Amino acid sequence: MARRVGIYTRISRDDEGEALGVARQQQDCERLADLRSWQAVKVYEDNDVSAFKRHVVREEFEMMLTDLRAGLIDGIVAYDLDRLARQPRDLERLIEIYDERPRLDFATVTNDINIATPDGRTMARIMVAFANKSSHDASRRIQRKHLELAQQGKDSGGPAPYGWRKDDRTKVDPDAAKAIREAQREILAGVRIGTIRTRWQEQGLGNPRAGTKRMAHHHVEHILTSPRLVGYRTYHGEILHGEDGRPVMGEWEPINALEEWEAVCAAVAERKRKHPGKTLARKYLLSGIARCGLCKTKIRGQINQKWQPGSKAARFTYQCSVVNGGCGKVGRVGDPVDRLIAQLVLEEQRARAAVAAAPVDQRWSGETELEQINEDIAQLVAAERSKQITVTTLLQLLPPKERERDELKLERARFYKEQKQGEAKNDTTNVTVDEFLALPVERQQEIVLHSLSAVIIHPAGRGRRKFDPSLIEPVWR
Known part of the structure; x- marks a missing residue:
């Protein structure tokens, strides 16, 4: 009965994405398996996958080791030893399996190394060590080249980041x-x-x-x-x-x-x-803002289990809940409450904007000071380079300047954050109620909380009643 072997193919980079390199490896490995009268039962292909980078998991390689240990295949055929391993630890994992199962077969197209034998394992270890050093040297050269490009302000290639054109990554999309x-x-x-x-x-x-x-x-x-x-x-x-x-x-x-x-x-x-590790997701506009008119406990929205798309039943309700410490006696259909609050808030903010002064695009007052600090740092570095001051003197004078620079940059970021946040949150002059309700619910809440501190929902009495806006009391800031 023919020995069942697996074929392993790998290439580190496949820029065209056509897998031509691994296809050529597979053809040569199948030819070698035929010469040995082995039956190739599975191809393990890691295309565009590095065997040198430690954080990269080669899924097909791992599956091959599992199948080899389980006895599903009787050996491996690879194009070259460095296709299998460029890290000594990966080779040792493979050798361990061959130790456990002495009758396993092994062959490569480019040389006659056989890790099924002690001499072959010794040679394999030496070859992988040299391949690992070669990868280290190449990685060091590539990193140095990328650093040089970075220092010149140039791109390092690759796919264009989102925001720039795919055909010219220097131009904005x-x-x-x-x-x-x-x-x-x-x-x-x-x-x-x-x-x-x-x-x-x-x-x-x-x-x-x-x-x-x-x-x-x-x-x-x-x-x-x-x-x-x-x-x-x-x-x-x-x-x-x-x-x-x-x-x-x-x-x-x-x-x-x-x-x-x-x-x-x-x-x-x-x-x-x-909010470290905490979700800020919200489903309903007035969750945590609305309060019960009887017990004043916060009311949260909850989905109506009977609601179906197209039905007349309420989609969701605001309900005072005993579970949350409330009285459980006040509830209201959510959609008309949201629409009423949206209308009131937008009207109030438009009225406020009409009497407010035109906004002024203020600049951060510390810009000149920060520019001077940066200039001082540049002069100190230039003075040391031209031997006007010693390295010791530079290291005494530089840290205080750098701390001052970093504090000013943090202050600048905080200033513009508050300015831009204010602009973004207050820009509701031309927003309609429907446009408001189409916004993300977090944005809706920011707009509402800019005008209201709470919304009191008063009880409507028993029985089915028409929505009464007078029972919804906004508490203005």
Whole structure:
């Protein structure tokens, strides 16, 4: 009976995405299996997958080890040993299985190494060690090249980030940039990243990865807070600074002004500090805002179990609940209450805007001071480079300046965050009731809480009654 073997193929990079490299490997491995009179029963293919990077999991390689240990295959055929392993630990895992099952077969197309024998294992260990060193050397050269490109403000290649054109990653994609700015404005207005992520997923925005059902939360957050938005060049996720201490600017069009970007970053960071690991999702406008007219306990919305799309039953209700410490005696259909509150709040905010002075685009007062600190730092570094001062003197004078610079940058970010948040939250002059109710519920709550501190829902008595607006009491700020 022919020996059943598995064929393992792998290539680190498949830029065209056509899997031609692994296909050629498979053909050569099948030819070798025929020469040995072995039956190739399964092909384990890791296309566009590195065997050197430690954090990468090669799913087909792991499946092959499992099948080999379980006896489902009697050996392995690979194009070359470095297709199987470039990390000594992966080779040792494979050798361990061959130790446990001495009759396993092994062959490669390019050489005659056989890890089923002691001499073959010794040679395999030496070859993988050299392959590992080769990968380290290549990685070091690539990293040095990427750093050089970063210091020059150039891109390192790859797919264009969302917000820039796919055919020219230095040019802004107008539609994507518009979606980013709108989402940033929503963040400043109190909308969750999770809400934006869901909408983007439905609309196909944000360059979602092929085959994924949901975009990752951190992926959307990175798009909206990336330093690239203001033209800053990054290296390993950090903003790269030049010899003068200033951020290196990239050779592409920015999407945000600095104050806009800093405001969004500060708002996201503040939300993380205030609500670590806590969901901010809301389903109903007045949950936590409405209160029972009898016991004054907070009322929350709850879905009506009898409601079906197209039915006349109420979609949801605001109900005082005994479970939450209330009296359980007050409840109201939710939709007309929401519509009434939306109408009252929008009218109040339009009236307030009509008598308010025109908004002034104020600039942060510390801009000149920050610019002077940056200039002082650049002069100190230049003085040390020209041997006017020693390194010791530089390291004595530099830290206080850097601390002062960082404190001023934090103050600037806080200033623009509050300014941009105020603009985003107060921009309701031309919003209709229907447009208001179509907004994310977090945004609706921000608008309502700008005018109201609570909404008292008074009891309507027994029996079926027509909605009475007088029983809904807004408590104005």
